[in-house]
Amino acid sequence: MLLVPLMFAITLFAFFLLKALPGDPVLGLVGERADPETMESMRRELGTDKGFVGQYAGYLKLLLKGDLGRSYYTNRDVLADISRKFPNTMLLAFAAMLVTVPLGTGLGFLSAVSAGGRSRFLERLIDTLSISGLSIPVFWSAIIIMMLFSLKLKLLPPSGTGGIRFLVLPAAVLAIPAAATLARVTKTTVLEILRMPYVTTARSKGLSALRVQLVHVLRNAVIPIVTIIGLDFGSYLNGAVVTETIFGWDGIGKFTMEGIIKRDYPVIMGCIITGTLVFVVVNLITDVIYHYLDPRIRLNVKKG
Amino acid sequence: MLALVVQPLSCTSSNRLEGYVYYRLNASPSTLDPALIADVSSAAIAAKLYNGLVRLDDGLGIAPDIARKWSISEDGLRYTFLLRRGVRFTNGREVKASDFKYSFERVLDPSTRSPNTWVFDKVEGAEEFLKGRAGEVRGFKAKGDYVFEITLKRPFSPFLSMLTMPPAYVVPREEVEKLGADFSSRPSGTGPFTLKEWLPDRELLLARRHDYFGGRSRVKGIAYRIIAEDLTAVTEFMLGNLDVIALPATAYARFKNDEKWSRYILSREGLNTYYLGMNSSRPPFDDPELRRAVSYAIDREKILNTFYEGRGRLAEGPVPHLLRRWKTGRPIEYDPERARRMIRKKGLEDLEVDMYVSADREVVDLAEIIQAYLARVGINVNIRQLEWSAYKDAVNKGEPDMFWLSWWADYPDPENFLFPLFHSRNLGPGGNRVRYVNREVDSLIEKGQYAVDEEERDYFYQKAEEIIIEDSPWVFFWHKTDYVITQPWIKGCRVYPVYSMDKGTDIMIDSSAVRR
Numbered sequence: 001m002l003l004v005p006l007m008f009a010i011t012l013f014a015f016f017l018l019k020a021l022p023g024d025p026v027l028g029l030v031g032e033r034a035d036p037e038t039m040e041s042m043r044r045e046l047g048t049d050k051g052f053v054g055q056y057a058g059y060l061k062l063l064l065k066g067d068l069g070r071s072y073y074t075n076r077d078v079l080a081d082i083s084r085k086f087p088n089t090m091l092l093a094f095a096a097m098l099v100t101v102p103l104g105t106g107l108g109f110l111s112a113v114s115a116g117g118r119s120r121f122l123e124r125l126i127d128t129l130s131i132s133g134l135s136i137p138v139f140w141s142a143i144i145i146m147m148l149f150s151l152k153l154k155l156l157p158p159s160g161t162g163g164i165r166f167l168v169l170p171a172a173v174l175a176i177p178a179a180a181t182l183a184r185v186t187k188t189t190v191l192e193i194l195r196m197p198y199v200t201t202a203r204s205k206g207l208s209a210l211r212v213q214l215v216h217v218l219r220n221a222v223i224p225i226v227t228i229i230g231l232d233f234g235s236y237l238n239g240a241v242v243t244e245t246i247f248g249w250d251g252i253g254k255f256t257m258e259g260i261i262k263r264d265y266p267v268i269m270g271c272i273i274t275g276t277l278v279f280v281v282v283n284l285i286t287d288v289i290y291h292y293l294d295p296r297i298r299l300n301v302k303k304g
Numbered sequence: 305m306l307a308l309v310v311q312p313l314s315c316t317s318s319n320r321l322e323g324y325v326y327y328r329l330n331a332s333p334s335t336l337d338p339a340l341i342a343d344v345s346s347a348a349i350a351a352k353l354y355n356g357l358v359r360l361d362d363g364l365g366i367a368p369d370i371a372r373k374w375s376i377s378e379d380g381l382r383y384t385f386l387l388r389r390g391v392r393f394t395n396g397r398e399v400k401a402s403d404f405k406y407s408f409e410r411v412l413d414p415s416t417r418s419p420n421t422w423v424f425d426k427v428e429g430a431e432e433f434l435k436g437r438a439g440e441v442r443g444f445k446a447k448g449d450y451v452f453e454i455t456l457k458r459p460f461s462p463f464l465s466m467l468t469m470p471p472a473y474v475v476p477r478e479e480v481e482k483l484g485a486d487f488s489s490r491p492s493g494t495g496p497f498t499l500k501e502w503l504p505d506r507e508l509l510l511a512r513r514h515d516y517f518g519g520r521s522r523v524k525g526i527a528y529r530i531i532a533e534d535l536t537a538v539t540e541f542m543l544g545n546l547d548v549i550a551l552p553a554t555a556y557a558r559f560k561n562d563e564k565w566s567r568y569i570l571s572r573e574g575l576n577t578y579y580l581g582m583n584s585s586r587p588p589f590d591d592p593e594l595r596r597a598v599s600y601a602i603d604r605e606k607i608l609n610t611f612y613e614g615r616g617r618l619a620e621g622p623v624p625h626l627l628r629r630w631k632t633g634r635p636i637e638y639d640p641e642r643a644r645r646m647i648r649k650k651g652l653e654d655l656e657v658d659m660y661v662s663a664d665r666e667v668v669d670l671a672e673i674i675q676a677y678l679a680r681v682g683i684n685v686n687i688r689q690l691e692w693s694a695y696k697d698a699v700n701k702g703e704p705d706m707f708w709l710s711w712w713a714d715y716p717d718p719e720n721f722l723f724p725l726f727h728s729r730n731l732g733p734g735g736n737r738v739r740y741v742n743r744e745v746d747s748l749i750e751k752g753q754y755a756v757d758e759e760e761r762d763y764f765y766q767k768a769e770e771i772i773i774e775d776s777p778w779v780f781f782w783h784k785t786d787y788v789i790t791q792p793w794i795k796g797c798r799v800y801p802v803y804s805m806d807k808g809t810d811i812m813i814d815s816s817a818v819r820r
Contacts, residue, residue: 029419146539
């Protein structure tokens with residue numbers, strides 16, 4: 001398995017980066033009035049007084065036992081916190097994808113198809129929308145959406161973690177740029193396929209336009225679309241920092257960010273490791289889907 | 305499209321607990337073990353769960369808490385506290401004098417890893433105990449069940465004031481020993497509330513105790529919602545999902561100018577000092593005259609009234625007006641001509657200095673204003689923005705020439721704004737981040753600490769402050785006013801200048817005013 005050396009490399013690299021970062025985790029623990037002795041004894045207690053090799057070895061030893069350690073600040077078990085927060089992040093990612101996929105592919109397809117038509121109004125409209133969707137920064141769209149749907153219309157709560165009421169707004173915010181990207185990718189891919197000889201063949205056979213588009217075009221456009229979806233999904237599963245923070249969604253993104261701000265090494269490392277695993281798994285799933293969509297793509301699985 | 309997916313919901317506040325008052329915290333508290341607390345969020349909650357011997361009253365004086373009476377011996381060394389009877393922990397056991405001995409020794413015990421050992425290090429025998437050379441602290445003595453005595457090594461005037469802080473709260477030994485590290489998240493004390501539920505990073509619920517010795521709270525409970533983003537908190541407040549919030553700077557003008565809201569804004573002069581620190585341990589700012597020139601060069605009053613929207617009071621020195629029982633001799637006024645002359649005389653035109661600031665929008669804007677003022681007198685400031693942890697580290701190590709910081713009171717005594725900040729024993733992370741060393745100031749601050757008589761104490765503090773103003777290791781900016789906004793149905797809410805003052809027993813919900 002390639003996973004073990006990969007995880008090793010990732011932890012080593014992340015650990016190195018953390019140590020190279022300025023800032024001392026003890027500073028957040030001792031408050032504004034710390035004497036050097038207290039700080040020294042805390043460093044000893046946390047093990048941050050040891051050299052790089054010593055600290056890394058200690059961390060690996062812990063990791064091999066399946067332990068991610070405890071947060072420096074809250075003294076809570078990092079693995080337990082991540083297991084509690086990860087489902088929230090996953091829920092948000094799924095919800096965002098639920099909006100993104102139909103919206104993005106649908107708009108992209110429509111735009112491509114209408115590009116050949118006489119009136120290019122629809123194409124221009126969709127292009128404008130997708131460019132705007134791509135360019136609007138998340139923090140801005142998050143604020144606008146919150147102002148509109150929470151404050152003005154009083155439809156949905158502005159923040160909190162929970163059921164669908166709390167999920168809709170952050171998921172929508174995440175879906176905007178993702179759907180925009182997806183629409184653009186879909187459009188380019190479909191336009192390319194429309195020029196393919198087999199599409200001309202299908203048309204000349206006398207198949208209806210709809211049938212050509214659905215069966216011959218869309219099916220062939222699916223692979224790049226799945227790639228984009230896989231990438232977006234992987235990154236959402238690693239937490240959407242800004243969205244989670246603004247909407248008070250108790251997920252991995254916010255957790256990672258707070259860990260970084262406080263230099264809470266066990267939390268940061270735990271999040272990086274989880275994130276790596278998630279990416280590996282999502283990529284694996286994407287590869288499997290490729291294979292089913294296009295049997296020419298082989299899964300290179302060695303036996304034994 | 306969204307509106308189609310979602311059913312309109314009648315009221316977003318439907319999931320509120322009835323009778324609970326809702327507050328906002330911007331960060332999850334790290335611990336509720338009073339011995340370990342070093343952040344304001346945790347301390348504010350701990351105040352509602354625990355009690356100490358004494359507490360602060362509204363006039364910032366010392367009031368009885370679990371101790372109903374106390375006396376201090378004439379030499380200022382021995383403090384005798386007479387305890388109330390019938391004060392009970394949440395597990396039902398009565399608080400005895402021996403509990404205070406246990407709780408205080410626990411703070412000093414190295415295995416507790418408390419960041420607050422400094423609160424008790426003046427107690428007789430504390431040092432030996434801290435270093436593991438003694439099995440107990442001689443200076444903590446339980447005389448029977450209801451008399452507790454503390455003996456100090458030397459007189460130390462702010463001591464009683466320091467006993468109002470969280471590390472001096474009493475904890476039940478049996479629970480601490482049973483729970484170990486989990487005591488942090490499953491606290492039990494004597495306070496008006498108990499911890500009902502804690503969903504880390506989301507919400508924390510406190511429920512009222514009916515047998516609280518100080519008179520039970522007028523709300524059923526307190527809910528703290530953890531909301532990192534100011535704008536989100538303001539939105540939640542405007543929807544009525546939060547009852548009380550500290551008014552963020554970005555929302556101040558909007559509420560202040562809104563007739564409907566302005567009368568629900570409460571304010572109080574804060575016990576804090578905002579300052580521009582100058583590293584006094586090395587050139588160029590090891591020269592007091594240059595530091596004074598910097599102070600003359602900046603029109604702090606104008607910045608306060610325009611950029612800062614008047615949300616504070618101009619500082620004359622490090623000690624906030626609320627704590628200063630004396631008049632400051634000569635505060636430094638804006639005089640750019642004089643600053644320019646002083647700098648030219650030294651041949652320091654085109655001086656280049658580094659100013660570090662944390663990457664906070666308001667602070668960065670302010671830094672640019674200061675930069676402009678200093679450019680006019682011939683000092684070129686390079687602003688370096690650092691992320692908070694890196695910034696704090698750099699400042700503690702004395703890397704920047706200049707930096708922007710503030711200091712907030714732990715206890716309301718002028719000493720809290722002098723000793724940690726300007727005594728040469730606390731260089732760097734201890735509080736004296738400008739690395740200011742002046743033996744005369746050291747000795748005056750110490751004399752103030754030892755003085756038993758209040759007038760005498762103030763005399764030393766005043767002298768020390770005058771020298772510090774003269775030496776100007778800081779440009780003293782302002783004491784920021786604390787603002788809080790409440791819903792119309794909230795009564796009895798007050799703004800407290802020290803986080804530990806609010807026990808949560810005064811606030812109430814006027815059910816006749818609750819809307820709809």
